[in-house]
Amino acid sequence: MDRTTLDLTNRRGIITGAGQGIGRALALEFGRRGGHLLLVGRRLATLTETARLVAVEGGTTEILVEDLTQPGSVERIAETVASWGVVDLLVNNAGNVRAGRLELTRDADVHSMIDLNLTAPILLTKALLPALRQSGQRHGSILLNVSSGIALVGMPFYSIYAATKAGIAQFGESLRRELIGTGVHVATVYPGATDTAMMASQNAGADLGWGRRSLEDVITDLIAALEAGEHEINTAPEGRRAMQELNVTDPLAVDAALAPGLEALELAVRDHRSI
Template sequence: MNLQGKRVLVTGGSSGIGFAIAEAMMVRGSQIVITGRRQDALNTAVERLRAAGGRIDSIAADVSTEKGRETTLKVALEKLGGLDILVNNAGGVRAGRLEDTTEAEIRAMIEVDLVAPILLTRAALPKLRASTGGLVVNITSGIALVAAPFYATYAGVKGGLAKFGESLRRELKGEGVHVMTVYPGATDTPMMSSSKAGPELGFTREPAAAVADAVIAGIEEDAFEVIRGGEARAKMIALNRQDPAALDKRFLDLKPALSEAVRDHSAL
């Protein structure tokens, strides 16, 4: 897909991966609307992007709520005049032992990481079908491919989003709308700022711009998926399929340090 002139909605676009994707698409001539819950963060993001000469607007809305999704799509369509690409990037995380995670935290992850992209995609499909070539990009996580301890709910919802995308891609095959799934690894974003897990625990962070560049390359190649993490991630995926007990043992050795490193990891 050529991104020139494409009309794009990016949820969670005020910072991190969402901002980097919006910026990369803008450079390639797309018209962008970003969403987020905080107006001040959106204002800063829009100012930065417009300073670079981009066509960018924003919507302050919470896509985890019905009203927020309705507002997001309504205003985006008004500003863009249609929709070619939906990037479901908004997300939240709360790490830690399952029994220490509150019901409110669990439900928040389910709503923003899984329910919101499913329902927003459903609402946007008529406009995406009307495009000359619609696209849905779902930002999941490497944890959806190899689940780490202390991220049970997050792995569950991100894995669910990945399978939602795979199923929908096949459902829409031949109907003018493609679906691409992205699996970022640890990324240097505000969402990761409260995590102390580093390379020694397998969390080597890359810049959000690197993830965005890979997403753009995937879009331009009409890829089914984009998996970050290189050879190390590929080996873990293979080991998880061939000998999951070996990976269980590796995580067992890391559990004490990992538990301490991620106990305060929260971005909801």
């Protein structure tokens, strides 16, 4: 697999879910490298704060308030960047989560996770792919999909979220192979539990296997791997990686390891919700 070093400077592109967490942190990283970014999210206030922080770092931004699950949102994003001339970055980061037993999950929450975590990034990538291809032929472009460590080890009480994150990972893998030779670098990042606002309502700790990494450490690893030209970027801590490896070789052993803590885990995650 090609691992040509990537130049992340002066990128012009779109970051979804840019109002907080990983999306905001990536906006700052590309901003300090001279990027011009379209910040997409649902809340003007948080996007405005991201734009201010990017400006401090030396980057420039435009803001587009959109709910990516609503009709017309993808078209409005594409229209916004149509006049740019160059679009060489797309970060599909926006996502949501609702944990709990499957039979207790509202149908609306099922649709919400699938629509935002999986359908929206696929449709947005489809709409922007011609521009990414064009830039890729000239100087290379980047498509970064934010999956999750839960795509590598499906955790109890996260069945729908895991399905969407595994789906976006396989979408990226398939598309990467489809785009070989086009200059479009397709990468997928698998963050483990990260200390962001999205995790604020989740109360599982390290004793239940949910030790969190700082956002700064996750982004440092992500950017270093992306600059090194990696396509599959795993930012999980070492303990979680051991479970990921065991899940490949002996998945029933993972089942057995998780079983004693199921009741405690359900109690700890039942209020985990960002929808």
